[in-house]
Amino acid sequence: MTTGSTSGNGHVVALLDQYRTGELSDEQRRQVEVHLEVCGDCMAALTDLAAFAATVEKGYDVERALAAGSEPDWARVRQEIVARTSAKRAASRRGWLARHVPQTAAAVVAVLAVVIVVQQGVRGPEDVSRALRPTQESERAEVDGPETPPPVGETRSSEEGELGALESATETLERSADESELHQLENMRRGARNEEIDRDARLAAPDERARELKDGAAVITGGRAADPNEARPGEADGFDEANRVDDLRENQIAADREIGVGGEIEHAAEPKREVFEDQAVQEKPDAAAPPRPDEEEVLEDGYYKQKRAAGQDAKVAEGDDLDVADKLEAQIEVDPEAEPLSRFEMSARYAITRSDTLAANAALNFWYDSLGAGADLELPDRERAQALADSLASLLARRP
């Protein structure tokens, strides 16, 4: 019995173990088989090796069986491993956010800078003032005969280029899955489209222009229905000059505010919260599902109390002057003394019941940053919180 020794004189002993388990190449296998047909020693060695291996393997089984009582509880071990990998996953997600938020913010700043430059190139202060004086142009057109078309192609192509750039930037941001920046970009894109509508209205015939101006204003303000036959007080002749100027001014202010062009117009320097809040209303897919009144009351009431206590009565007197960041902070910080888990649950429910993606984003960040994705929570709490986190993620994923 020479199993394992190197073969000599054409013997194939060294290959028998691999032959036994089918590890040899076809050529080696044929070589072994040819030799086994004529060599009794090698055939005996193969038989002996197989018996030896079977005995040893049986011995290993017995060894394991003898120590079966000392084996760990495998379900527990598995649970612990899965919990640890979940924590690692959460940590890696936090790491991703930390790496990408600055990059995305830089990209948004760059896009904004480009938009501002393009805006100033296409529509400087003179263009703005011209846009605010359409009546003079129309009067001149009536006197001079057929209206001389402005450089429509140039203006439109510039605006189309701007829209294209914004949409391209939107796609980039969508790929980076950064929700808040996407909000801002959507605002800008909508602003640019509304501005395009506005300019088209200015270029159209006076009668149609009057109607379209009304539509455009309704689109931007999201307000009243755009019925061209609906007469307002003082509109006996279709559209008086004062109303037209007012609507044009509203359109321009609203568009500039949404694009974020500040400084040229006094109103454009207003905070962006109205845009965000308006959009939040538009984005709610289930506006018929109001938040639980008690919860909202508690949230907002608690926040106002805090602000008042901090001497900010003027800001929070009516509650409507909160900006977006304050509102998000209110949901998380309504009761800073409470346990992080209950703060998360309250803010998550707030976001889910209102389908508020901004609040969902804030709650999800809190889930990862302060609760470590539930890694340290006990099982019933962790499952409940995880379900809320999943709902928040779904809410954000559903967002167009």
Add this chain to the structure above:
Amino acid sequence: MVPTCLDTAALALAESGGMNAESAGTKQQEMTSDERAEEGALIERIVAGEDRHYSVLVERYQRRLYWSCVRLLGDADEAEDVVQETFVKAYERLGDYDPTYRFHTWIYSIARNRCLNVLRKKKVWGLLSFQDPERTPIVAADDSADRGVENQELGLALTECRDTLPSEQRECFDLRHAEAFTYREIAVALGIPEGTVMSRLGRAREKMRICLESKGVVWGS
């Protein structure tokens, strides 16, 4: 005297020689391929983000890995810790897994490195005995009617004989006969050439034969 402990399949293989050995080997290869394909798909899904499937891999390999670690470390508690750390590490590096090798080979390599780290800290690599009294004792399970005294003696004889092997030979021998690693897989897991695996296994078998025979274990006719 411990009687022969050949199981039916081994007897059939031993008695029928090469052709049956070939077919048995082929069958094993086919099963391995199927298993590998299923496992590869599972791992792809985990890497793609379906993390819940990782528990399937854990369930499949935790016990085998634990026993590999017990043999290397000689300590049940330390082995359990290493198993947990290994699976966490493997999860982090799952994207690096090369599906041309079995997952078991890959994760064993991770576990082995961690075991060696533990042993290096204690400076006891190569000196361990599986039944070192200093270590957490491995409690024998209650006897059942199916598990005779003879089998117990076989298990104890195997343990004692393994302990006489140098650590390098013992590791090769364990991987080959306890874990059913191929020569190639052993070479990959230990980072040594296949020829070295062959020579270590040959020497280990010779020593084990002599030791087991001296303890009354017999095999074959």
